[in-house]
Amino acid sequence: MIRYMGRQVKLKVWKRSEREEELSVSKIADSIFLAAQDVGGTDKQLSQNIAEEVVTRLKKQYGRIAKVSSAEIGDMVERVLLERAHYKTAKAYIINREKKRTVEASKRALGVNDDVGLSYNALVVARDKYILKDVDGEPKESVSEMFGRTAKFLASCEKKEVRSKWQAKFAEVMRELRFIPGGRTLANSGTANNQLANCFVMPMPDDIEGIFESLKESSILKKYGGGVGFNFGHIRPKDDVVSTTSGAACGPVALMQLINDASDIYLQAGKRRSGNMVTLPVSHPDIVEFIHCKESGNNLAHINYSVAVSDKFVKAVKNNDEWELVSPRTKKVVRKVSASWLFEEMARMAWKNGDPGLIFIDKIERANPTPHVGPLETVNLCGEQPLLSYEACNLGSVNLAVHTVALEAGRVEVDWKKLEETVRVAVRMLDDVVSVCGYPLAKVAEVVRGNRKIGLGVMGFADLLVKLGVAYDSKKALRVAGEVMRFVQKIGWDESSKLGKEKGSFPNFKGSLWEKRGYRYFRNATVTTIAPTGSISILASASSGIEPHFALTYYRKSMGEYSLPEVNKDLLSAIKHINGLYSNELMEEIAEKGSIRNIPRIPESIRQVFVTSMDIKPEAHVVMLSVFQKYTDNAVSKTINLPSNATVEDVKRVYMLAAELNCKGITVYRDKSRGEQVLNIGKVDTKAISGKNNNETCPNCDNKLAIEEG
Numbered sequence: 001m002i003r004y005m006g007r008q009v010k011l012k013v014w015k016r017s018e019r020e021e022e023l024s025v026s027k028i029a030d031s032i033f034l035a036a037q038d039v040g041g042t043d044k045q046l047s048q049n050i051a052e053e054v055v056t057r058l059k060k061q062y063g064r065i066a067k068v069s070s071a072e073i074g075d076m077v078e079r080v081l082l083e084r085a086h087y088k089t090a091k092a093y094i095i096n097r098e099k100k101r102t103v104e105a106s107k108r109a110l111g112v113n114d115d116v117g118l119s120y121n122a123l124v125v126a127r128d129k130y131i132l133k134d135v136d137g138e139p140k141e142s143v144s145e146m147f148g149r150t151a152k153f154l155a156s157c158e159k160k161e162v163r164s165k166w167q168a169k170f171a172e173v174m175r176e177l178r179f180i181p182g183g184r185t186l187a188n189s190g191t192a193n194n195q196l197a198n199c200f201v202m203p204m205p206d207d208i209e210g211i212f213e214s215l216k217e218s219s220i221l222k223k224y225g226g227g228v229g230f231n232f233g234h235i236r237p238k239d240d241v242v243s244t245t246s247g248a249a250c251g252p253v254a255l256m257q258l259i260n261d262a263s264d265i266y267l268q269a270g271k272r273r274s275g276n277m278v279t280l281p282v283s284h285p286d287i288v289e290f291i292h293c294k295e296s297g298n299n300l301a302h303i304n305y306s307v308a309v310s311d312k313f314v315k316a317v318k319n320n321d322e323w324e325l326v327s328p329r330t331k332k333v334v335r336k337v338s339a340s341w342l343f344e345e346m347a348r349m350a351w352k353n354g355d356p357g358l359i360f361i362d363k364i365e366r367a368n369p370t371p372h373v374g375p376l377e378t379v380n381l382c383g384e385q386p387l388l389s390y391e392a393c394n395l396g397s398v399n400l401a402v403h404t405v406a407l408e409a410g411r412v413e414v415d416w417k418k419l420e421e422t423v424r425v426a427v428r429m430l431d432d433v434v435s436v437c438g439y440p441l442a443k444v445a446e447v448v449r450g451n452r453k454i455g456l457g458v459m460g461f462a463d464l465l466v467k468l469g470v471a472y473d474s475k476k477a478l479r480v481a482g483e484v485m486r487f488v489q490k491i492g493w494d495e496s497s498k499l500g501k502e503k504g505s506f507p508n509f510k511g512s513l514w515e516k517r518g519y520r521y522f523r524n525a526t527v528t529t530i531a532p533t534g535s536i537s538i539l540a541s542a543s544s545g546i547e548p549h550f551a552l553t554y555y556r557k558s559m560g561e562y563s564l565p566e567v568n569k570d571l572l573s574a575i576k577h578i579n580g581l582y583s584n585e586l587m588e589e590i591a592e593k594g595s596i597r598n599i600p601r602i603p604e605s606i607r608q609v610f611v612t613s614m615d616i617k618p619e620a621h622v623v624m625l626s627v628f629q630k631y632t633d634n635a636v637s638k639t640i641n642l643p644s645n646a647t648v649e650d651v652k653r654v655y656m657l658a659a660e661l662n663c664k665g666i667t668v669y670r671d672k673s674r675g676e677q678v679l680n681i682g683k684v685d686t687k688a689i690s691g692k693n694n695n696e697t698c699p700n701c702d703n704k705l706a707i708e709e710g
Helices: 025-038 044-062 070-083 087-109 120-130 143-155 160-175 183-188 208-223 252-265 287-291 311-319 339-353 361-366 416-436 442-451 461-468 475-503 535-539 569-576 584-593 604-609 618-630 648-660
Strands: 012-014 020-022 067-069 179-181 199-202 227-231 276-281 303-309 322-326 333-338 357-360 395-399 404-406 412-414 455-459 553-558 562-567 639-642 665-670 679-681
Touching: 025 044, 025 070, 025 087, 044 067, 044 070, 067 070, 070 087, 087 120, 120 143, 120 183, 120 535, 143 160, 143 183, 143 416, 160 179, 160 416, 179 183, 179 416, 179 535, 183 535, 199 208, 208 227, 208 252, 252 276, 252 287, 252 303, 276 287, 287 303, 287 339, 311 322, 311 339, 311 361, 311 648, 322 339, 333 339, 339 648, 339 665, 357 361, 357 648, 395 416, 404 461, 412 461, 412 475, 416 442, 416 455, 416 475, 455 475, 461 475, 461 569, 475 618, 553 584, 569 604, 618 639, 618 648, 618 665, 639 648, 648 665
Parallel strands: 012 067, 199 227, 227 276, 276 303, 303 357, 395 455, 639 665
Antiparallel strands: 012 020, 179 395, 322 333, 357 665, 404 412, 553 562, 553 679
């Protein structure tokens, strides 16, 4: 044991990001072994011995100040390697250090002080979407300050005597990337635009005054940064009578074009274009036109749309019965069609370009926590949050990937204690979002605060499975999903009940589902939601929501401007830890294919765990969706990926499976069915991407965006 002046020496490492952490022998050993592998080395114990010598020397040299920099550690490793005549390993180690310096230089060129230690791509997203800018558009806060600003604003509604305590806890879970709130919350907290909700639902009545009032109000919401969902089921069908003018009605699809065109005009803060969700009941007379409304593929670009399917319709499809289309104005049957034929049309269009999705509206309404307040008729932009008219969703996600603990013999398990702490803090944070949010419309504030719905979800599920050594498409993965989400829901409900006792139940508690369940107090009408996470998962360097890895090397479009190539760091680490496996040629092959399932030289144990969305059968996607839905108050956003050679029958089969497994909604996407995809496997032509960069380099510093990290 090394001592300095009679005391045991414990060195802290001062990172380039201005963070401190304990000096780790294992990390030094890993970096040495990876360099050794690059030149054919296989002796891991030798790397461990060298690392121990490095640490011994560091403690002797820096014990007095008890602090050492990353650069000083690297210099010492080089010195020891050279003194021991490991010249090839020393050269490889120096090259690896230079790569890391390049990464750090690239990050510095972004102009943001990364005092948290984000990945390069995470820092790009933080800079472009969440970091506050000065009048010249330059970042005026660090990453830690961004999280601190958010924490301070959310905690401002807590009682004075505990405000600083909760502010610190809120900041801690964000800085450690354990929990990230929704994007609008990060971007707008503590600013003049304190609208923190990502999505809303607005009514769409069947009269000209009401239609344009809804258009006006939804445009106001979009101006402040929110997507909007609509139920068009109350609108009379096309060519129906309009008594006041003796004319003919335009119908729901024409009004969708109106909503879309308005969204072209109302650009939102932070480069967020307006997004809309439109749903139409399967019994509406214009349902066929609705199903085909995006058949050309280039219209209604700002609209997602889904058919609201009833239990009765699903039964009619199974029985091959006729289906009645009913006028919402007269309540009379307009005509009858084959339920099976109508179902096939939905599947055919989804097969062609991914739209429409389905929502199972009766299942949604049965879970309505406040039926005495109003019915749930539609969902938010991505389908995970059923809402009343004028209601908003306040979302955030726990990063499961950082809630693990290492055991003996290299085993890993979920850190349940840490996960419980994170969930409890997150529930309070999201509840505070409801309190401090500045809603642009008084009616929205009234409805939101009447129910105080929150949507606590998860991300990094695929990353968690990799750490546990579990294949996504296995029975064990389903057990893990059930255990994790059941735990999140249980703790979330318990915390909401405690908050209800501390701060008061949501105003519409009396007569709610929670009162009927026997709760005396409950703060939030809903607690759990599985959102797609998108940008916040990039920020946390986590896999998106509950999705499997899309690919192991892929290009992700960010805000429609340029591609961000990403390499799975866990796979990279697994490959480099197998003697002689890593090579540039192998990395290129993985980048080209996106998957490793058909690369025989990679061990089967790795190929089983590192599966991608296209490796997984569509039915397995649906079953995973249903497991999470079982323990989710609201709904689950998850894409059911199909290969490019999938058939319409395949789409019909997964649709029916989702209905049978009590899912609340389903969206399918057949690979290559659209000309432009947000996620692409392998090499892509970036010339078609509008904006600043066409050659896979950062538009600011010209460094490559594809960076190996970890």
